[in-house]
Structure formats: structure tokens, C-alpha cells
Amino acid sequence: MEKKISVIVPVFNVEDYLKACLLSISNQTVQNIEIIVVDDGATDNSGDIADQYAKEDQRVKVLHQLNGGLSAARNTGLDYASGEYVCFIDSDDWIEPDYLEILLEALLKFEADIAVLKMKKIQDYHQITNLTENKNQWELMDRQVAMKNLFMNNKIGYSSNNKLFRSELFLNLRFPVGRLMEDMATTYLLIDRSQLVVVNQSEKYHYFQSPNSILRGSFNPKRLELFDIQNEIIQFIDEKYPDVSVKVRTRTVYAAIRMIMAMIENQYSNRKNFDYVLAFIEKYQDCLNEDPDFSKKLKYLAKFIANHPNMIFSFTRKKIIGNFLSKIEMMR
Incomplete structure (x- = not known):
């Protein structure tokens, strides 16, 4: 039986992007997934859009909570996740149809704990669904090598979004609530818990780099x-x-x-x-x-x-x- 993947999607005021994001997840070539949408106190129509989408795809579960930030939303998703593997997709991003298939096949083939693909930064949202070519070469890193690469180059990167994790890595580990750099505070701990990390340069995760982002706007x-x-x-x-x-x-x-x-x-x-x-x-x-x-x-x-x-x-x-x-x- 195909291994189950829990896809966690934190949502806050993304009514213009959410439907496209959820559609890209539903259209994955891997079918045995649960899509956990965490409405983190959105004040626009995001929560309603998520609820409506759940009626169209039974694999979607929507959780509504008071606003607690990205880490709190991810943590709620982790609490409800039931898959052997877990990943995180930002609600204004988009993944190519074979994104999860490529990651899952690598984890199973190499018996790895974390699989990584490259993120493609998109500044023009109209281009977010442009497809990219597959790159077949995988680089295998034990824990020591992966930790060194985390701080040496961008092969792995701090982001949690371009990775598929074995769910057991999150046992008694959660994202820090209230911190801006939640991925940076967590990824190295996940690598420390892993035995093998596999990395591929295919750009299958399309990251929308909004000019209004807290990291790109006026200095905070x-x-x-x-x-x-x-x-x-x-x-x-x-x-x-x-x-x-x-x-x-x-x-x-x-x-x-x-x-x-x-x-x-x-x-x-x-x-x-x-x-x-x-x-x-x-x-x-x-x-x-x-x-x-x-x-x-x-x-x-x-x-x-x-x-x-x-x-x-x-x-x-x-x-x-x-x-x-x-x-x-x-x-x-």
C-alpha cells in the first residue's frame, strides 16, 4: 500500500492564492495524501474558501483557530497529521504535479528521513504554474554531511517547505511559536534526528516571493x-x-x-x-x-x-x- 503523506497548509489572509495552492496539492500524482488546512484566524475569505474546497476533495480537513502565527498553525497540523510522512506548503505557493511523487520515491528508494527539492522563487504570480524539467541525480548525505551543507551552501536550505520528512522526526519537536525565523530554528534539529538526507536540484516547489513580505518590505x-x-x-x-x-x-x-x-x-x-x-x-x-x-x-x-x-x-x-x-x- 502506498505510504500516506500529510500535507500541512497554514492559512492566513490568502484569499487570492489559496484555491490555486490547494488545487496543486489535490492534483498530485501521489493520491494517498491528507491535506490539513489550518485557518490561523484569517480575517478575509480564506477560511470559507478552504471549507468549500473540503467539500470538493474528501482528503481535505480544515481546522480553524485563533491567530497564532505560522509556527502555531504548523504545530496544529502536526498534532492532527496521521501520515508516515509530512510536508508543509505555504498557502500562496504552488507545487508541480509530481512534487510529492519525486520526494516520496526518493525516501523509499534510499531509506532516507528527509528528501529535499529546490525552490523556485516566483515574483510574478502569473508565472507560478510554469513547469520545470526533472533532474534525476540525487545526492545522499549522512547526518554529519547534511549538517555541514546546511550552513555551507543552499543545497538543503533552512526552509521546511521544499522538503518531505519522515513524521517520526517531529516526535516531541515543534516549531517555535512567536519567532520570525521558525524554519531556521527547527531544520537543524530535524537533520540531527535523521540518518540520511537526500537532495535533488529539480525546482518543483514554486515559492511566491511577495514584495509585501515581512522579510522583504521595510526593515522590521x-x-x-x-x-x-x-x-x-x-x-x-x-x-x-x-x-x-x-x-x-x-x-x-x-x-x-x-x-x-x-x-x-x-x-x-x-x-x-x-x-x-x-x-x-x-x-x-x-x-x-x-x-x-x-x-x-x-x-x-x-x-x-x-x-x-x-x-x-x-x-x-x-x-x-x-x-x-x-x-x-x-x-x-
Whole structure:
């Protein structure tokens, strides 16, 4: 009998996108699925749309709750999930018809715990249903290698959305409620519980990158929670994966550089928060010389920022520099 997959869809004020998302899940080539839609206190018609869709597809179960945020909605879905495997789909995203089939076949073939596909970022929602080609090559990573790759490149990524998990990994583990970077706080713990992670570069998960996203709009100080999580990760990695410790620290420097660039781009001139982020560059910049994979250009940039903090902070008040930086894609 085909293994059952629980698909958890958190919903909050996505009436323009929800039907297309649910349709993409219903139309999967894998049929033995349960679709758990968690209405997280939506104030638009999202809840009604979900209820109506449940009448059209008996595999859909709609749960309504007071607004608690993405983590709370996912956790509710996990509490009700009954499948051997579980995945998470954001309600304004779209998956190709063979998305779940590819992931499930890989988990079964390789006896893995987590399967990963690549996310395709879509900024024009009208293009979200464009299909992509399949890539047949899978990369197999044991726990140690997967943990290193999590902090070294984008093969795995923090996101929970482009992955299929063995449900047992979530035993006594849930997403942190009230935190902005819930995936970052959770994915490394799931990898720690796994024996084998398999990765494929097929872009079967289409992620709608809304310009109004909290991570892409005007600078929100809640983004600084990232560094609370980074500190937790550093402590965890130092204890259990010491050979990854340098990678985690250089990743923290990279995150700090990006955060400062976001402050400049958005003309966010809170000196206390600027100095808080700067401190991570100053603290860990020596680790950059120990990481051969870290970009030389970013090493020079980190050093320049650390040596000229007042000049860099002054850029937060200059719109022309912010506009220039907004055109630069920070790549490692």
C-alpha cells in the first residue's frame, strides 16, 4: 500500500492564492495524501474558501483557530497529521504535479528521513504554474554531511517547505511559536534526528516571493531574532558537531552583513540595533580565514565594515546608497 503523506497548509489572509495552492496539492500524482488546512484566524475569505474546497476533495480537513502565527498553525497540523510522512506548503505557493511523487520515491528508494527539492522563487504570480524539467541525480548525505551543507551552501536550505520528512522526526519537536525565523530554528534539529538526507536540484516547489513580505518590505526589527537563533545553533553545533563550528560562525557573519545591507537599503538608522549586528561581524571575523569556501570579496567587506563602523552606519541615512545596494545580489 502506498505510504500516506500529510500535507500541512497554514492559512492566513490568502484569499487570492489559496484555491490555486490547494488545487496543486489535490492534483498530485501521489493520491494517498491528507491535506490539513489550518485557518490561523484569517480575517478575509480564506477560511470559507478552504471549507468549500473540503467539500470538493474528501482528503481535505480544515481546522480553524485563533491567530497564532505560522509556527502555531504548523504545530496544529502536526498534532492532527496521521501520515508516515509530512510536508508543509505555504498557502500562496504552488507545487508541480509530481512534487510529492519525486520526494516520496526518493525516501523509499534510499531509506532516507528527509528528501529535499529546490525552490523556485516566483515574483510574478502569473508565472507560478510554469513547469520545470526533472533532474534525476540525487545526492545522499549522512547526518554529519547534511549538517555541514546546511550552513555551507543552499543545497538543503533552512526552509521546511521544499522538503518531505519522515513524521517520526517531529516526535516531541515543534516549531517555535512567536519567532520570525521558525524554519531556521527547527531544520537543524530535524537533520540531527535523521540518518540520511537526500537532495535533488529539480525546482518543483514554486515559492511566491511577495514584495509585501515581512522579510522583504521595510526593515522590521523582529528580523534581529535571527541572531538569537544563531547563538542557539552555535552552542548546539559546538557540542555535537564541532567540525562544523567554523561554518556556523562564518554563516553568522554572512547573515550579519546581509542584515546591515538591509538596514542601509531601508534607511534604518537605529544605532543600538546596528551595533548589535555589527558585534557579530567583529566577534567572528577571524573565523573567515579558516573557511576556504567563504567568498574573498565578503571577507574584505566584513573587514571593512568592522574597521569603519561609523562610516557604514552613516550610509543608513543616505538614500542613494540604499538604492544602489538594493540592486546588488549578495552571493557567497
